[in-house]
Amino acid sequence: MTRLAPYRAGLKAGVGFGLAALLLGVSFGVLAEPLMGPVAPVVMSAVLFSGAAQFGSTAVLAAGGDAVTAIAAGTMLNARFLPMGVAAAPALRGSPLRRAVEGQAVVDASWALAVQHDGGFDRELLIGATIPQYPAWVAGTVIGVLGGGALGDPAALGLDALFPAFFLGLLAAELGRPRALAVALLGGAIALALTPVLPPGLPVLLASAASLIGLLGER
Amino acid sequence: MTEVWITIAGLTATTMALKAAGPLIVGGRELPERALAVIALLAPALLTALVLTGTFTEDGELTLDPRAAGLGCAAVAALMRAPLLAIVLVAAVGTAAVRAVT
Numbered sequence A: 001m002t003r004l005a006p007y008r009a010g011l012k013a014g015v016g017f018g019l020a021a022l023l024l025g026v027s028f029g030v031l032a033e034p035l036m037g038p039v040a041p042v043v044m045s046a047v048l049f050s051g052a053a054q055f056g057s058t059a060v061l062a063a064g065g066d067a068v069t070a071i072a073a074g075t076m077l078n079a080r081f082l083p084m085g086v087a088a089a090p091a092l093r094g095s096p097l098r099r100a101v102e103g104q105a106v107v108d109a110s111w112a113l114a115v116q117h118d119g120g121f122d123r124e125l126l127i128g129a130t131i132p133q134y135p136a137w138v139a140g141t142v143i144g145v146l147g148g149g150a151l152g153d154p155a156a157l158g159l160d161a162l163f164p165a166f167f168l169g170l171l172a173a174e175l176g177r178p179r180a181l182a183v184a185l186l187g188g189a190i191a192l193a194l195t196p197v198l199p200p201g202l203p204v205l206l207a208s209a210a211s212l213i214g215l216l217g218e219r
Numbered sequence B: 001m002t003e004v005w006i007t008i009a010g011l012t013a014t015t016m017a018l019k020a021a022g023p024l025i026v027g028g029r030e031l032p033e034r035a036l037a038v039i040a041l042l043a044p045a046l047l048t049a050l051v052l053t054g055t056f057t058e059d060g061e062l063t064l065d066p067r068a069a070g071l072g073c074a075a076v077a078a079l080m081r082a083p084l085l086a087i088v089l090v091a092a093v094g095t096a097a098v099r100a101v102t
Helices: A005-036 A039-047 A051-062 A067-077 A081-091 A096-105 A108-114 A123-151 A159-172 A180-194 A202-215 B002-026 B033-039 B042-056 B067-079 B084-101
Strands: none
Touching (some): A005 A039, A005 A051, A005 A123, A039 A123, A039 B002, A051 A067, A096 A123, A159 B067, A159 B084, A202 B033
16 A cells, blocks of 8 residues: 555546546547457557547558558647657666656646646556546447447537547646746747648647747746 | 557557656756756646647648637636536536537
């Protein structure tokens, strides 16, 4: 029990994230099943465990794109994990291999929770909060694959709004930080301005430049 | 179908590599003060970008559709400090409602 104690706060927050991830997983299963059949979406959720890449690459394949294009799109959508991993790195433990494995626990909700106000990082919050989300994401996909036919048209149910709303909920928890609102507005403006000229994913990565506002010294 | 499995394998490999890169390169070194100041503000920038591109883009182009209404409803729920699950549900209901009447 005592070994689990440091993870308790993360696990508790992770249950809330997990409920939302379950619903997102359902929407992914519903959207992917007609294209991929019943098995591939579940395997994808189990090994990839990344909503942005899964929705993005599935959209490319559904539009008739090939695997190389789908992989490129999904990879760019996940390019944000590079700076996110740098932020998490000093808090992770052990050998380089073990750090690389612990780094796999970086998913958006847990990572945003684990970044501290001073830029430090809480390893136990990250891992604890990711643990409930993984089974929820995979189980949601299974439910979506099996029940998709009964649900009807996913767009009519508004399922395509679940994904951005998930990030909106995470964002709301961040806006209390000093200067967070200014950074959010600038990052959003960068992403929208670059959307017509760059492939999906890159505008999100480049929006991270808005956080350079942090270099402007203490207020 | 082969394309699907190649996509799954390839994306899993690139995503694992992206997540491993930071921990492998930085290791246990402390980050400089200036880097921490930037990292503390990384989340609002990335999350806002994900919200807006997820709402206002379609096939790489800017667009305005019922998802915007759903996001508006979700924003109200977030302001009322609703739990994440409720925020997400409200977005779907709002989007579905606007789609049903347009």
